[in-house]
Amino acid sequence: MRKLYILLFFIAYTSVTTLFAQNKKITLEEIYGGTFGTNGMERLESLQNGDQYTILNLDYTNRVAIINKYDYKTLAKAETVISSSDSNTIPFFTSYEFSKDESKLLLATEIESIFRRSTLGVFYVFDLKSKKISKISDDKIQEPLVSPDGSMVAYVKDNNIYIFNIISNTTVQITKDGKKNSIINGVTDWVYEEEFAFVRAFEWNSDGTKLAFIKFDETNVPEFSMDVYGSDLYQTQTVFKYPKAGEENAIVSLHMLDVKSANITAIDLKEPYYIPRIKWMNNPEFLSVQTLNRHQNNLKLVQVNAKNGKSKTLLEETDKAYVDVTDNLTFLKDDSFIWTSEKDGYNHIYLYDDKGKLRSQVTKGSWEVTNYYGYDPKADRIYFQSTENGSINRDVYSIRSNGKSKKRLTESVGINSADFSADFTYFINSYSSATTPPEFTLHLSSNGNKIKDILDNRELLVQLQDYNLSPKEFSTLEINGNELNMWMIKPTDFDANKKYPLFMTQYSGPGSQSVSNAWMGSNDYWYQILANEGYIVVCVDGRGTGYKGADFKKVTYKELGKYEVEDQIDAAKKLSELSYIDEDRTGIWGWSYGGFMSTNCLLKGNDTFEMAIAVAPVTSWRFYDTIYTERFMRTPQENPTGYDENSPFNYPELLKGKYLLVHGSSDDNVHVQNTMRMIEALVQANKQFDWAIYPDKNHGIYGGNTRLHLYTKMTDFIKLNL
Structure with missing residues (x-):
């Protein structure tokens, strides 16, 4: 059966390669005008x-x-x-x-x-x-x-x-002490919203008699302000609470409203530092609360009795680095529960009874569960997505709660994800690969059999027949003892006897993935433009990225920007050994964490990289928020060298190549302060560089012609300097 999958992939790849062999060239105007959008x-x-x-x-x-x-x-x-x-x-x-x-x-x-x-x-x-x-x-x-x-x-x-x-x-009105930039009831503050990925901080119990909510006291959290220039005579200012690494966070507390009496009770959780999740159990008298210490390496699942406010710990997770917070907690009818954990080195599914005693490890193996879809009690089947078929691919599976009778429910090699009916009779599968744009099909959950096609994007493939495109070539690159996932795009008229400049793209943040067998996004079309201009474009997922086990991901702990930078530099050196790569013309770019990386690569790898572009980069983790930064770095007070030895504005004198630095002035996430400090360091080191500030644009830098302008600027910079 394995040979069949490889053959089918080869046929699809060959057919699309034929499509990707015409003469029309993609333009930036087409990309950002929506010409290549997909139907969903x-x-x-x-x-x-x-x-x-x-x-x-x-x-x-x-x-x-x-x-x-x-x-x-x-x-x-x-x-x-x-x-x-x-x-x-x-x-x-x-x-x-x-x-x-x-x-x-x-x-x-x-x-x-x-x-x-x-x-x-x-x-x-x-x-x-x-x-x-x-x-x-x-x-x-x-x-x-x-x-x-x-x-x-x-x-x-x-x-x-x-x-x-x-x-x-x-x-x-239930609470009356709410005040901007001081007390928040029932919704999260900025840093919880951004890093714990939720906004609503209240929940009804199962019969509507109780309402649990989190209160945030952000009185002592330092404020950050941003000028908004707009079109009026005077600019305005946005001021909000933003706790930077090592600074004070909001004090959080849990409260319980009895709807009938209108009484509010404070729940004693022994002063938890973070409360990243609350969720009622099926029994309306019991609330589950997840608490986390500041280092984020000790997570507790606590059961709170809504009648008397007493609490007890059901489960505790510890890690030498950090524990991830997810939404994978599911309570079954008897309040036994399903949980995911990396405790065996890979993210897997576990089943516990209502007292928190482990019943079974449901999934196991040197692969990752990447999505948990739910549990069907009638069939005793747990549904999930995983990387069992390769870390750049995703498939949908079902398995019994005892870990037996696992079934693969999807067949096509690429990225499969499922949307199940409420009773798990059906699922709609969303599939794409590097050679197949998104398609949607209806399946039976019991065996994965396809019932019918719903929607595809074959019209886009027909449209792309007119364009001069090159397919991604997936492979691995052995760097620093690890097999790193990589893709490469070559010019359509590639000649192995010629020399080509190398342009690298990456993100590299903890747990991320940039090398995946998925259909093209807008940046992929941009890389096709660059390939048509004679560049070889490469992406390498180095150490610290995700879906290859906890050790691979967490090796960067307390050293963000060290091992990831080493891997990109060493990957560039190894690729430059290829006969068709011009070792004197190597560039790299990235956005956000990727901009932090590209800047460091240009400085620390100044004998390897001749050019870099950084968009909205972090230039010191001292400037970024507590929850994200301290999860990976601890505090600056505890780990000053980890912060400073990889902060690029501390060594501007290393700049030799061409550098373009870009930021939005209203970036509430990675503040423009990062770029301003980098600019000042380079100026004082008398280093020449290019930079652009986009007024009133946030971390995404978009709106109107903004993206078109930005990518035109970056394309021109690459063509001029690489």
């Missing part, structure tokens, strides 16, 4: 009956929003659930959410972004039986959540929690 599935919500799902269809031109219901088996439309064109009382909405009992719809309108994940909006509740619609608040609010019985909505406004009673159309 609308976000669907699986209904509890397991047979149907809903999809939101938006007509922005006519301001009409429609939720339609479809059958999994036939993919045929069953009915229209709601349409904003049916009544003047139903507004144009851009997202929705069912209540737990599916009797209500929460409709979101007038959404505006705050930071990466947080938003404000005006929300409505639509009763599916009575067709009555209720506006929750005239003001913009955050994170509304309907109670399990569909009678109430809890939400946050101005850092305080409110509860709206749908039946009586009344609102009660």
